[in-house]
Amino acid sequence: MSKIKTAAKDKVPLGQKAAFGAGHLVLNLLPGALGIFMFFLLTAFGMDPVLAGLLGGLPRIFDAITDPIMGFISDNTKSKWGRRRPYIFVGAILSGVLFALLWQLDADNSQNYNFWYFLIFSMIFLVGNTMFATPLVGLGYEMTSDYNERTRLMAFSQTIGQIAWMIVPWFWVLIADEDLFATQAIGVRQLSIMVGAVCLILGVLPAIFCRGMDAANMENRKEITLKSLGANLKDLFKGIVEVSKSRPFMKLCGATFLVFNGFQLVASFSFFIIVYYMFNGDFAAAGNWPAWFSTITAVVTAFAVIPIISKIADKYGKRNAFLISTAISIIGYILKWWGFDPGNPWLMFMPIPFMAFGLGGLFTLMMSMTADVCDLDELENGMPRKEGTFGAIYWWMVKMGQALALVLQGFVLKLVGFISDAPTQTAETMTNLRIADIVIPVLTAGIAMLVMWKYSLSEERAREIKAELVARRGEL
Structure with missing residues (x-):
């Protein structure tokens, strides 16, 4: 700690x-x-x-x-x-x-x-x-x-x-x-x-x-006017290039892309599995189970997982907290194989406390680490600070990845043999869908852990950067 x-x-x-x-x-x-x-x-x-x-x-x-x-x-x-x-x-x-x-x-x-x-x-x-x-x-x-x-x-x-x-x-x-x-x-x-x-x-x-x-005395800010539009576009692209050259930031983007969009790619599969596997295509029988599954996941993430992640990060550092939380989420994804049981719908909630560590840890830690990267960027590239540019590029990557995941989702459903207008699905289709529902997020989460394994911006280095910036700015 x-x-x-x-x-x-x-x-x-x-x-x-x-x-x-x-x-x-x-x-x-x-x-x-x-x-x-x-x-x-x-x-x-x-x-x-x-x-x-x-x-x-x-x-x-x-x-x-x-x-x-x-x-x-x-x-x-x-x-x-x-x-x-x-x-x-x-x-x-x-x-x-x-x-x-x-x-x-x-x-x-x-x-x-x-x-x-x-x-x-x-x-x-x-x-x-x-x-x-x-x-x-x-x-x-x-x-x-x-x-x-x-x-x-x-x-x-x-x-x-x-x-x-x-x-x-x-x-x-x-x-x-x-x-x-x-x-x-x-x-x-x-x-x-x-x-x-x-x-x-x-x-x-x-x-x-x-x-x-306090940005009152922040240097090198560009003038935002219609007259300076051409120069501003040039500076915008220059800022994007500088941000893109930050290796720690690119690792954060890569890991987020993998974890979040691995989850997004299969996000709707739980609904299909509940309705077509657990309740054999009977929407009336499935009732509110899909809504409860999503709601309970959010409740557990908010009031149990995120506070735990914050404590782990304080004790072991943000990188290690990410590795731990992602590993726990992998356990949760695997447990879905036994959680979606037609004989006992209540078991669907069993994997949630483990799965919730995936996204619960992801954005809590990645946004905190991006703030550290903004300090590093000021140290290397000077003023103005580019929190807005870092945030925009990070979320642009998330949105583009999400769009890609939605496209790939359709291909996966096609590949496993899912027929959208069929009243029921074959046993083979549901088995393949359940396998994809587990394998895809496990694979992307595992690769994300490899990406972050050598993330270099530790607490010690972050505090050194902060001290250098304070001295450079002449702050007390």
């Missing part, structure tokens, strides 16, 4: 941690709700599956372009409210309002109208969401300069963020409940307004209460 006690000035007050956590709840709730609601484009609004697929994919390409741009703008902004907070405030309002407007579709409208309405509002929504999300991530990296307090901050925010995943699975149930909503379309429209309002209120809290580093 680290013998160096966190200085009082480096501790993030509980109120700021809670506000930052509220922002992370929004970061999870918006994409989670979006993913659920996309299903109802088909069933509630009669969208052609090909067009629905385009609506899911095209905005992601646009999103991948805006993230690094917003990161650069945030890094170089000069304002009396700081580099991040003005964007977070405006972005939270835009995200909440535009999410609600995005889903004010009507099944009576023509398919072309609904397609273009949704596509245009998706683009506008993603601009607002990027304005909120990218500076929020950057703000988290600079709220404290202490090695261990960074982990505690990320652990706290990730715990609150998991509340979104306790709620989101039940949107399926609510929207389809005829006692609540006369039609699914009405359910989507009304629930989207509620989600948008909650996200708006929670999203502005980090802008109001959180404090980043």
Whole structure:
């Protein structure tokens, strides 16, 4: 365990941690709700599956372009409210309002109208969401300069963020409940307004209460104007190149890509296994078991796994905490073979405490380690600090990997013989699907451990870097 006690000035007050956590709840709730609601484009609004697929994919390409741009703008902004907070405030309002407007579709409208309405509002929504999300991530990296307090901050925010995943699975149930909503379309429209309002209120809290580093005297920031657009683009690409040359950061990105997208690739398989293997295709009998599986996973992750991960990181270091948590998750994935038992549905919850260490440890530790990498970048490349750029590239990689996982998911289902419109699946198909459900995340998690095995930015080195930066800046 680290013998160096966190200085009082480096501790993030509980109120700021809670506000930052509220922002992370929004970061999870918006994409989670979006993913659920996309299903109802088909069933509630009669969208052609090909067009629905385009609506899911095209905005992601646009999103991948805006993230690094917003990161650069945030890094170089000069304002009396700081580099991040003005964007977070405006972005939270835009995200909440535009999410609600995005889903004010009507099944009576023509398919072309609904397609273009949704596509245009998706683009506008993603601009607002990027304005909120990218500076929020950057703000988290600079709220404290202490090695261990960074982990505690990320652990706290990730715990609150998991509340979104306790709620989101039940949107399926609510929207389809005829006692609540006369039609699914009405359910989507009304629930989207509620989600948008909650996200708006929670999203502005980090802008109001959180404090980043004092950037008043930060040198070498670029002027953000239309006249300097050409020069800014050149500096943007230069910053991306510098970030991409950071070997520790590339290891973090690689490990995250493997663990997260290995999980994402098989994320829907649990639903199929519960319905088609455990309940032989009877959706009524399967009932709320899939929703409970997701909710219990989020509860265990938030209130058991993340606090444990934070303690392990304090005692053994962040790299070792990642290796330990990922190894435990591999045990959980393997236990799924015995957990999904048609004779005893309660056994499906057995692997969860082990599996939850995968994603529970991943983002808690990786975001904390990225903050350490930002210090290293300042030491090697000077000012301005590039928390926004690091955050944008990290999450751009996550989003692109997620899109790839969704594409590969279809190929895997095809390979194992899954027939989407069949009332039941063959025993061979379900066996192959269960094997893929285990082998894929185990394989990607194992490779991620190899990637991180020689990660070099230890606590001792991180503290040396911090001391050098303090001396260079002339701080007390």
